[in-house]
Amino acid sequence: MTNRDEAMISPKFGNVPKLSARRRQGRLAVAADGWRRWWPYYVMMAPGILFFLVFHYLPIWEARIAFEQVRIVPPNIWVGIKHFQVLFSSPVFWQVLANTLIISAMKMVFFLPVPIIVALLLNEVRGGSLRKFIQSAIYLPHFLSWVVIAGIFIAALSPTDGAVNNLLGMAGMAPRSFMTDTGAIRWVLVFTEIWRSAGWDSLLYLAAIIAIDQQLYDAAEIDGANRWQKIRHVTLPGIVPTIATLFILNAGMFLNADLNQVINLSNDVVRSKIDIVDTYVYRIGLQTGEYSLATAAGLFKAVLGTMMIVIAHFVSKRLTGKGVW
């Protein structure tokens, strides 16, 4: 709208008489002129726009099967919220939802502080090449797929020849099969998440630390502050907005407990402990073929997730000035 207003006051149209009929013609002329000027951009954007419409909006339209009975011979029958009723009365679904929330909460509590600590430590390292070496090593896992990471950890956690159990053995403890241990598997998720992303995420905090005004450190130095006092009174307050933003945004993603991670670290023995909404949708949908029920579960998660992330965005914007987009 503002674009058109801007175009209207451009000198080209300065001498259009103020008659209503003329004005309407003028508006058409503006539109035509706008099109003459802007069509090349739309030609260039066409493939991208088409991708978004076909691969993001067509699925939203296809999601209507959550409200339909799928029949082998089309058309499907509209059944309203029947599948949602089935879903909400299924104990498995509530178990899966609880798992999702528990895993997200565990990750939030135990993952989030790690990159902050790593960034604080990294910031203390003075040697440029030592720091670069540490960074290069700890960023690497972020760029590996979950299939690879699962492979690495299945090996490292092996009860017979995995590094972890070798260490436990040296300490005189009995080997433990972490991957098939219902008490341990959620911690495996938390730890692999830390292994994969804590290093990389520290970069976000490090960027915030570097942006802190050097004069604050100089002033603290003059006041005789030691390392820990500087961290407590200058560095930490300086990165509080970043911490708050990432905390809130993580809260917004609470229902995304990471399909790729779970699907690769799961197995029949521990499934009940780490089955999340996404893996449940995959299993009952693509493996069992209950398309409508699976889509209903997916839609439930999508709608709730959208609400959470939009709220998180505005809360974050309000409190820290930074949002999701």
Place this chain on the structure above:
Amino acid sequence: MALSRKTPIERIEYAIIVSTLLLLVVVTVQPILNLLAVSLSEPAKVPGMSGLTIIPRGFSFEVWSVLLQHPNVQRGIFNSIFITAVSTVIGVVGTALMAWGLSRPGLPGRKALFILVLVTIVFEPGIIPDYFVNKRLGLLDSYWSVILFKAVNAWYLIILIRFFEEIPKELLEAAELDGANPFQVFWHLVLPLAKPALATISLFYLVFHWNEFFRAMIYLNDQGKWPLQVVLRQFVIDGDKVAIVGANNASNNTGASQIDLRSLKAGMILLTIVPILAIYPLILKFFTKGTMSGALKG
């Protein structure tokens, strides 16, 4: 000079800080180096090898040579390279063209298009509707299902728009006054100026597509089209021995079946991350810069 002023306590503190970080480095890298050691050991000596060692027992390329000669692995390498290359090119071109239009403040319908993109970030109806769209378009079981599906990434698009917006307006206006049309401005002015940003999102796409496995797993039934990640999953996660040593070798005791499964798995995992390691210096350069500047600006 500066060091000499440090008190002993400060030096101990520093030593603790550095050792903590070095411990982190060990925890990160050791599991990968252990797999490397296992895969390079003489297969007969692998059983009983500790998970803590990073030195091979004996030295042999046998595991790697068995893997690289395996038809499934060869297909996987080809498929991964093909899918990654084509989808990265399509993604970068589509993203750059769309970002150029969306970075122009006067574009009619700009706000609507932004909303169109943002909605896709916050609302995703899930994998079943995606699957049905693929089915409806006849893409299932074809490379195109993995290549085309969601080829333009909304986040990367936003990164590129932000970058294009920072190109000085005067430059663009001068080019327009000289009579250059939007295509020419894009090709001769915007693209050369945006090289670092384009390199960054190309790497984003490259890493993303190389690591993609879920969509390939659900859209491609034909094993001959599986990328390396899906082959790896079938072999390492699902523990499908026949898939890797071959149906003929699985029952008798010849060739690949004699090699300890553990070393084949280790080699397979490493094989899949070789390309990531190869471009890792570039990743460090561009990802780090991109993330840092994004965080600073945000």
